[in-house]
Amino acid sequence: MQDDQLDKIFKALSDSTRRRIIDRLSKQPAQSLFEVCAASVAEDGIALSRQTVSQHLAVLEKANLVEIIWKGRTKTHSLNITEGHIEAATWLMKYKQNGEEE
Amino acid sequence: MQDDQLDKIFKALSDSTRRRIIDRLSKQPAQSLFEVCAASVAEDGIALSRQTVSQHLAVLEKANLVEIIWKGRTKTHSLNITEGHIEAATWLMKYKQNGEEE
DNA sequence: TTGACATGCCGTACTTTTACTGCATAAAGG
DNA sequence: CCTTTATGCAGTAAAAGTACGGCATGTCAA
Numbered sequence: 001m002q003d004d005q006l007d008k009i010f011k012a013l014s015d016s017t018r019r020r021i022i023d024r025l026s027k028q029p030a031q032s033l034f035e036v037c038a039a040s041v042a043e044d045g046i047a048l049s050r051q052t053v054s055q056h057l058a059v060l061e062k063a064n065l066v067e068i069i070w071k072g073r074t075k076t077h078s079l080n081i082t083e084g085h086i087e088a089a090t091w092l093m094k095y096k097q098n099g100e101e102e
Numbered sequence: 103m104q105d106d107q108l109d110k111i112f113k114a115l116s117d118s119t120r121r122r123i124i125d126r127l128s129k130q131p132a133q134s135l136f137e138v139c140a141a142s143v144a145e146d147g148i149a150l151s152r153q154t155v156s157q158h159l160a161v162l163e164k165a166n167l168v169e170i171i172w173k174g175r176t177k178t179h180s181l182n183i184t185e186g187h188i189e190a191a192t193w194l195m196k197y198k199q200n201g202e203e204e
Numbered sequence: 205t206t207g208a209c210a211t212g213c214c215g216t217a218c219t220t221t222t223a224c225t226g227c228a229t230a231a232a233g234g
Numbered sequence: 235c236c237t238t239t240a241t242g243c244a245g246t247a248a249a250a251g252t253a254c255g256g257c258a259t260g261t262c263a264a
Contacts, residue, residue: 003118010116016105073261081198089194095128096183
């Protein structure tokens, strides 16, 4: 696993807005930009501009966490968690000191 | 798991310099600030100022990833990965789509 | 063709992060 | 006492991250 890839994945996960988007996309895939915006207001009461959400989705896209499929003029976003992501996310586990009670 | 805590942990892990420090501390615990600096130069050939390393260690400390023990006038840093950290690191796993070959 | 819709790119403002220099403080040793 | 050693704090500067408005482009449908 390359440093660059780990950077992208951890950075993508280090923002609560993006984690909320991930959670939202997991419940309903293939959402457009506007659907994500609308859901943010409807479910969390957080009104974010189109550009802001677009930027967050771009970060997730660069980390390959969302898959893009164009349907006509609509760009749909779906969650795409791969083995590579799981490997990256569990990077810390190899440093867990085992032993101790608990 | 609170958003604030997840933020701190993922942010702490999203920098390759900090990941290198974690790796270093896992091999040799109870290192002082200067030892981490020296090891950075010796093992990776990266010369970082004392203050820069200090700041990185502070980020790891705020995420509770390192434990501080004072020995005389020396502040020693050791890795301290808890169940909470593991839980945070595996945050992404609950979104993994199972199924598919592989 | 025209209008409405969805996205993309450019620029701005504010905040945070990263890396650094310099100075101050406190403890141990000669 | 004075020097060395280890840390802490303040301040600076460049870069990146976050959030936004405006304008342009492309597409679907009436």
